[in-house]
Amino acid sequence: MSDLPSGxxxxxxxxxxAAPVRVPLWEIFWTFLVIGGxxxxxxxxxxxxxxxxxxxxWLDDEGFLAALEISQALPGLNATNMSVIVGDRLRGPxxxxxxxxxMTLPGSALVMILGVVYAANHHNQAxxxxxxxxxxxxVGLLLAVTLQIGHKQLEHALDISLVVLTLVLVSIFxxxxxxxxxxxxxxAIYLYRPHPARELKPDKTVFDKKGGE
Amino acid sequence: MVLLQLLGVFALLSVLAVGGGTAILxxxxxLTVTQFGWLTPDxxxxxxxxxxxxxxxxxxxxxxxxxxxHGYAGALLAFVxxxxxCSLITLATTRIWDYFKDSPWRLAVQRGMAPVVVGLMGxxxxxxxxxxxINWITVLIAAAVFAVxxxxxxxxxxxxxxxxxxxxxxxxx
Numbered sequence: 430m431s432d433l434p435s436g437x438x439x440x441x442x443x444x445x446x447a448a449p450v451r452v453p454l455w456e457i458f459w460t461f462l463v464i465g466g467x468x469x470x471x472x473x474x475x476x477x478x479x480x481x482x483x484x485x486x487w488l489d490d491e492g493f494l495a496a497l498e499i500s501q502a503l504p505g506l507n508a509t510n511m512s513v514i515v516g517d518r519l520r521g522p523x524x525x526x527x528x529x530x531x532m533t534l535p536g537s538a539l540v541m542i543l544g545v546v547y548a549a550n551h552h553n554q555a556x557x558x559x560x561x562x563x564x565x566x567x568v569g570l571l572l573a574v575t576l577q578i579g580h581k582q583l584e585h586a587l588d589i590s591l592v593v594l595t596l597v598l599v600s601i602f603x604x605x606x607x608x609x610x611x612x613x614x615x616x617a618i619y620l621y622r623p624h625p626a627r628e629l630k631p632d633k634t635v636f637d638k639k640g641g642e
Numbered sequence: 643m644v645l646l647q648l649l650g651v652f653a654l655l656s657v658l659a660v661g662g663g664t665a666i667l668x669x670x671x672x673l674t675v676t677q678f679g680w681l682t683p684d685x686x687x688x689x690x691x692x693x694x695x696x697x698x699x700x701x702x703x704x705x706x707x708x709x710x711x712h713g714y715a716g717a718l719l720a721f722v723x724x725x726x727x728c729s730l731i732t733l734a735t736t737r738i739w740d741y742f743k744d745s746p747w748r749l750a751v752q753r754g755m756a757p758v759v760v761g762l763m764g765x766x767x768x769x770x771x772x773x774x775x776i777n778w779i780t781v782l783i784a785a786a787v788f789a790v791x792x793x794x795x796x797x798x799x800x801x802x803x804x805x806x807x808x809x810x811x812x813x814x815x
Contacts, residue, residue: 465698470800473699499739502751504659505728508699513732525733533725536698537705541717543692544706551688554815562783562810563691563803564774569787570694570799571664571767576792579760588757595761599668600768606658606669609762617754623746 452487452519454527460485461512461531471574473508481515488515508532591617644712645719647678652704652723659728660755663701665762668769670704680711687773694803779813 460480468476482493500510516528550556582588595613598604651673659666674680693703708720742748787802
């Protein structure tokens with residue numbers, strides 16, 4: 430998944446996603462509802478691939494990767510951006526709305542129930558102790574996910590410098606994210622600017638999965 | 643007024659979320675805890691933990707932050723603010739994406755932003771760890787989850803999150 434030349438993954442997206450038959454809106458909704466309701470523990474991308482490519486055949490692997498690349502390059506979460514892109518390709522904007530609602534409804538309903546219970550009991554020691562345990566476990570989970578998808582950015586001096594610079598600016602100097610994205614972002618892109626004498630190899634590892642969503 | 647602030651804060655976070663959910667955690671914490679004082683650091687950690695317990699993207703917990711600030715109307719506006727701008731951008735851009743597919747700059751953006759995103763995710767971990775790692779028991783829980791996921795065999799992280807909750811219930815009273 431990480432070594433596909435990106436030039437090849439893109440061309441086919443329109444052709445492969447266009448379904449031969451009109452997929453009913455309820456089927457789009459139901460498919461995303463199942464994905465949204467069963468994808469516990471993060472890593473929604475794996476559930477999306479299983480549901481959309483393996484089970485439904487709405488996209489092939491290349492079409493899926495092409496849609497994923499768009500999701501990752503744009504602001505927003507992979508899971509919801511994917512639902513918008515695939516829903517739109519299947520049935521236009523109304524398909525995007527239906528897919529998005531399916532994706533977010535189960536998790537939103539459950540997290541709201543938990544949130545209301547929490548708000549009414551946030552002095553309850555038992556509930557707080559459970560959430561403290563979950564919070565600590567989340568730190569371990571985030572660390573594992575970040576290292577899994579970011580280990581290639583921790584191998585070369587230039588990459589490491591950019592990782593450390595970003596981390597230090599945000600965590601130690603508390604520089605606002607807007608400023609970081611508007612300064613370090615263009616600097617990083619400039620450092621990797623297209624150069625005729627140097628061929629950049631695509632590295633999609635970090636974009637395979639945005640962690641901890 | 644507070645509803646408009648909620649909408650504005652989460653709409654800003656929405657367009658800034660180029661690195662995904664974890665990457666905007668420091669900014670979300672800075673805005674909701676430090677700048678507007680809607681939550682205490684502990685409440686931010688607790689609500690983030692709630693998000694881990696629900697299926698789908700854990701950032702759906704933005705609704706709970708909204709609920710905490712201004713009830714169900716707050717929950718709705720936080721949700722709309724967080725998901726509408728980025729979804730509209732995606733809807734608009736997916737149709738013109740193919741025009742850029744041969745640009746050499748696309749690869750430069752991808753390659754250059756990768757380490758920035760990893761750095762932002764690292765900062766996201768720091769933001770959560772700041773209030774989640776409070777004693778040696780929490781260090782052990784985090785280390786155990788990390789070791790199993792990173793060095794152990796592949797398993798669903800949701801199980802470890804639940805085990806963490808049970809461990810907290812027993813050890814962190």
